[in-house]
Amino acid sequence: MDKEPKWMSITGEPLDLENSSSFLGNCSSIKTFEAINTLGEGAYGVVTRSRDIRDSSIVAIKQLHILPSERHNGIPVTALREISILRSLRHENIINVLDVAASEERLEDVYMVMEYCEQDLASLMDDQDVRFKLSEVKCLAKQLLSGLEYIHRNDIIHRDVKLENILLTGKGILKLADFGMSRQFERRPLSPGVVTIWYRAPEILLESQHYGPVVDLWSAGLIIGELLLNEPILPGDNSLHQLSLIVMLLGTPEPEGIASLETMRCEALRRWQREEMSRGRPNNLNRKFAHDTTEGTVKFLGGLLRWDPNERWTATEALGKGKHPPSRAVAWWEERPRPVSKDMLPTFRESRNEEKQHAREPKQFEVEVRGGGKHAAETSTSEFGGYSFDFGDDASASKAENPHKKRRR
Structure with missing residues (x-):
């Protein structure tokens, strides 16, 4: 009878930590992406336009927002729920999650890699x-x-x-x-x-x-x-x-x-x-x-x-x-x-990228964890x-x- 795995990765694969030091499972390392500019921020995370250095493709990366006071509790259920829901959906009019990435230094830093929309x-x-x-x-x-x-x-x-x-x-x-x-x-x-x-x-x-x-x-x-x-x-x-x-x-x-x-x-x-x-x-x-x-x-x-x-x-x-x-x-x-x-819908300039497009060279992916982005109506x-x-x-x-x-x- 097979034993249930003692440890699981973010994406659900069993981990053998006695023989491996990686917690990432099939997740990519966030080091494989370069941040270009911030696209937006909401209560549940910061979204950044980024480049996959493996194939130079442009993607959108969402760092899942975890409050400093919650970091010792691991990955919050809200983050896991969003990952789980989006990975289960496949429809032309639903954003597609391409990958899940994590930081090797801080395991609670989790990122969703999504298709980029202009x-x-x-x-x-x-x-x-x-x-x-x-x-x-x-x-x-x-x-x-x-x-x-x-x-x-x-x-x-x-x-x-x-x-x-x-x-x-x-x-x-x-x-x-x-x-x-x-x-x-x-x-x-x-x-x-x-x-x-x-x-x-x-x-x-x-x-x-x-x-x-x-x-x-x-x-x-x-x-x-x-x-x-x-x-x-x-x-x-x-x-x-x-x-x-x-x-x-x-x-x-x-x-x-x-x-x-x-x-x-x-x-x-x-x-x-x-x-x-x-x-x-x-x-x-x-x-x-x-x-x-x-x-x-x-x-x-x-x-x-x-x-x-x-x-x-x-x-x-x-x-x-x-x-x-x-x-x-x-x-x-x-x-x-x-x-x-x-x-036949018209196309428009990518105004979200204009301010930071020439401000700096692409760098190793780094996003500051900030508070929720609630707007005042x-x-x-x-x-x-x-x-x-x-x-x-x-x-x-x-x-x-x-x-x-x-x-x-």
């Missing part, structure tokens, strides 16, 4: 003021929903769908990234303190621990709306402010929606109803979007942005698929303008303070002429 949507909109036309938004939306459909079919909730975590390759392929907050969907309580607040579904804002994959669809609806208007749809700075903005946009929740939220055991629901909820407010989704897009688009967004999680579309339904797809979803994909093909008190843009029918994604406020950085 852009993220937040940088395009914030730094380059790009405005996508409707056919291009449809292309991006279809890819985002396809990625969400795949992970939900595999019982995974992303729980942090936002522009910063949506990448774009030079070939126009959208990649959903950063699974640091993702979870396997099971019938058990989940943490309510997830999802960047601007994209947080009502049931999470109201402190439910029994939510499902449709929280990602709420985020997707806000992202599609943001791509259309070139500004954040609900830029709240705390849960109460965020809920008030949702009421301004979607109106006061109907009794059926309240009943659904009650069944999800939203702990803050009754207090919010009693002390904060505005009553008798109408749905203003059409007023918010009518001047910038089509009636069919407003109806499509209405299927994703619903108070009642049970009435919110799934990713499959939003794609116009399944046994009984919603007619509004099917109509949106078929109405003109139709989605452009991925290879800006307060918005204007109900319909969006900008209006006029682009010709043949205009592709271009820079918006009216500069908007910076939204995340």
Whole structure:
């Protein structure tokens, strides 16, 4: 009978430490990569554009964030969970993990080696003021929903769908990234303190621990709306402010929606109803979007942005698929303008690399472990303070002429 191994590597291979001094197993050493420049930082790690010195390929490397106070406890479960989830997924619209690397000096320093994507949507909109036309938004939306459909079919909730975590390759392929907050969907309580607040579904804002994959669809609806208007749809700075903005946009929740939220055991629901909820407010989704897009688009967004999680579309339904797809979803994909093909999406300069591209020569990979990169959302008190843009029918994604406020950085 085979004995279970006493030691395991990060990637799960048994280790014989009596005959070997390496803890890396099949992991690469981080010394085989040169750091070029930092691409971004989140609560769960720093991402750096790097070069694999073995074949000169360009990759993105994420150093998994471990607080100094936690280092003596080994690799945290959040890091192992992200590695495990991403290594189990294979889809065109999900970021691909190529390797796992580790430091030979400090075994708790763990890195994910991922395919490199030239852009993220937040940088395009914030730094380059790009405005996508409707056919291009449809292309991006279809890819985002396809990625969400795949992970939900595999019982995974992303729980942090936002522009910063949506990448774009030079070939126009959208990649959903950063699974640091993702979870396997099971019938058990989940943490309510997830999802960047601007994209947080009502049931999470109201402190439910029994939510499902449709929280990602709420985020997707806000992202599609943001791509259309070139500004954040609900830029709240705390849960109460965020809920008030949702009421301004979607109106006061109907009794059926309240009943659904009650069944999800939203702990803050009754207090919010009693002390904060505005009553008798109408749905203003059409007023918010009518001047910038089509009636069919407003109806499509209405299927994703619903108070009642049970009435919110799934990713499959939003794609116009399944046994009984919603007619509004099917109509949106078929109405003109139709989605452009991925290879027809425009390309943009790699602005994330410009500041440091010529600042120094590549060096041995070294990333300082820093605190979480939480941004401070800006307060918005204007109900319909969006900008209006006029682009010709043949205009592709271009820079918006009216500069908007910076939204995340």
